[in-house]
Amino acid sequence: MRDPAPSLPVPRRLAPRRLAILLPAWAWLALFVAAPALVLLGIALGHYDTGVPPFQPPFGPGGAWQGTFANFVAIATDPFYRDSFLRSLLVAFVTASLCLLIGYPMALAIARAPEARRTPLLLAVLLPFWTGFLIRVGAWIGLLRDEGWLNGVLRVLGVIEAPLPLLYTSLAMYVGMVHAYLPFAVLPLYATLARRDPALEEAAADLGARPAVVFLTVTLPLSAPGVAAAFLLVFIPAAGEFVIPDLLGPPEAQLVGRVLWGEFFQNRDWPLAAALAVVLLVVLILPIRLFQRLEAEQR
Amino acid sequence: MLRAEGVAKRFGATMALDGLDLEIAPGEFFALLGGSGSGKTTLLRLIAGFETPDAGRLLLEGRDLVPLPPHARPVTMMFQSYALFPHLTVSDNVAYGLRRAGVPREERRRRVAEALALVRLEGFGHRRPHQLSGGQRQRVALARSLVVRPRLLLLDEPLGALDASLREATGFELRTLQRATGAAFVMVTHDQTEAMALADRIGVLERGRLVQVGPPTEVYERPATRFVAGFLGGANLLSGVVRPDGGVDCAEVGCVLRAAVPVTAHPAGAAVTLALRPERIRMQAEGAQPPEETNAARGTVAEVAFRGELSTALVRFDGGATLRVSRPSAEGAPERGAQVTLTWPAEALTVLAD
């Protein structure tokens, strides 16, 4: 056996090795995360042009400024763009609220289940992730369209005679959004609720609170960080969502994601699309920072 | 005021409470004493309503508690962790129960102030629980439970989370509060000194059964079973055989033991165990004249331990027994290896049931 007393001092940090690990990571992040953001901002300041690629960069040969703020001005003044932002924020807000409303009881029930059943139940909530996002949207198309399953069932039951127009409505869009984002809401809610101290709920009941009052005065307020995290985790991606509104929503619902997509793919106005992305980013920076603060506090 | 009749509770394969009967008097301070897994906390949770008994009845002033949910029981509990609501201020914590009871705002404010004054926390109302020391939190928990004027307060290891230095003072405060409020207190503890210092009566729980109930002095002086004798202050256990004249032949210490209460329940020739408290034994050095006493035996000091006020000596006998002897440190400690004579009065010996 080695004598433990004279054990050699082990250097805790080995600078060259750390550098060898950090350098490739830094390089990757600089190239694929930082640089694209800068390019995006640059092109948002550029002019639309009919060439390939279809824009003039903001700095000409020799670094001369030839950029413009016209794209941002257009977004700020044109009601079409402004409304698309407002509508997107509304859709994101409603989606996140619905996910909380549906997800909270689910997370609470899982957190209250016997220990051995919690992981399987949580997996059951997450499992639909692995069936493919587009496939699930497709399933809703099959369920909701005029000659779809739901209308068929309602007709057989005699509830309706003519098919209800369900697909390509706001309802269909919200159903699809909630279906896609619900697991995002359940996870942080569960994480918070699983850590709650049951003694606090017992103490409240002991002091005369009925179950509903215990929930409102103890369980719910104590899960506030989880509620906020769940809301933001749905709100942030939902604000820029493109696929679901495009496949399920009404054609007139011009959300930011869809407008950006249209400017890019149909109008080929890359600078305007880039400017929309920059504005979307600026709009979302507050919720994103808030979410990151919550995450840091939860650890 | 509280009566438990044949209360039983099982968790899976373990019997937490096994047909327990108990009666608590109004205004009484009762301590449930037992080791971990003895069922003491289960009994508390059954009374509070967090668990449902598998059998038996729990009556509070003649009314059956079992069908009542926790929030409808006129009983409050102080949790071992205190379970203070971290999102509420001290005042709001204390006001919680009053608010549930629909106490009007003005009265609520007054009673919260009174309760905080009672536990000497005036001026702490706006703090949050995490800004308080352990002792202060304990007092907030106490105020929160007492402010609703429960008929019965349950306390789960009320001093358990406190530093040793705070325990004695807090114990005295508990006692004072209990007298001031007149509520019955039922306290659960694993600490026998705590139980003896605070309670009017002690119930010793062993594996879901109450093995002895009585005032602290009685339980301490006259333990009913080996378990009680061992749990409360580590009595010496001596085994022997009953003689026709009522004495007990004890080969371990090499003498005849004479107890004040005759061993009438046991016929001559039966094997019995007797308990003897370490502090009831007097120790005399070799050569000194031992006092006239009913029981006397000679042994050798094997080990001496200084414990502050008291010192404990282990005295070994040729018969194989080792007795613990405590005496005030001020009387001086015997030498290790010294020959000594131990004497004790007949009243010091208790015959155990098992």
Place this chain on the structure above:
Amino acid sequence: MNVARVGLWLGLGFLYLPILLLVAYAFSADRIPFQWGGFSLRWFVALAADERLIEAALLSLRIAAGAATLAVLVGGLAGWALARFGPFRGRALFGALIGAPLVLPEVVTGLSLLLLFVALEGAIGWPGGRGAQTVLLAHATLGAAYVAVVVQARLAGADRSLEEAAMDLGATPFVAFRTVTLPLMAPSLLAGWLLAFTLSLDDVVLASFVSGPAGTTLPMVLFSKLKLGLTPEVNALGAVIVGVAAVALGMAALVLARVDGRRGGG
């Protein structure tokens, strides 16, 4: 409160009903999806004959495997650095950059990566056209963010003194990494790889932006088909994907149970 229990089962019903119906009606002979026309495998046969779809699926699998591997390399290093290197210079920026793809809307990430590729092409002639390669890089960027989070969480939960103990017992830093840190990280690397693989297979937005004519992935094909509504072939494809996912998850569960059993026994 049983309200929560009822809510859980209703929520699970909402999550699973469309998927289960989709699988069931894949076996219907009717030309209209979600109409029962008797049991039939004809749409699976039609699916097997759709060369464009199969080609796209194979491309997607290749891209997903490559992107996941790259993501594990980059994200693994980054997660390790964040969990074990203490406060190094630029740590806050490093963390923000690795996590950015997690919180940015897909349209923003997709557009900015495309613009980067175009700018690079103009400046240095790389990546030389857009297609599978650029999709792979975009997916690796997204995947690395997830891998870094998973690895960091795993290492943060593990005792740091394990590595120090190994070095104290005479292991060189490299040996300590190989014998202690790497095995510690292994489950999170595997989980991260699978996550990045699924994300890549599932993505349509990033791919649509950064891909070119030669790089049509399966989700891109699916998306263009769904724009016109649900067809029986797509329905059948959905059933196949659900089936593959179910089998893969079942196998993963079995392996995990086996590993757990061994650990419990040993």
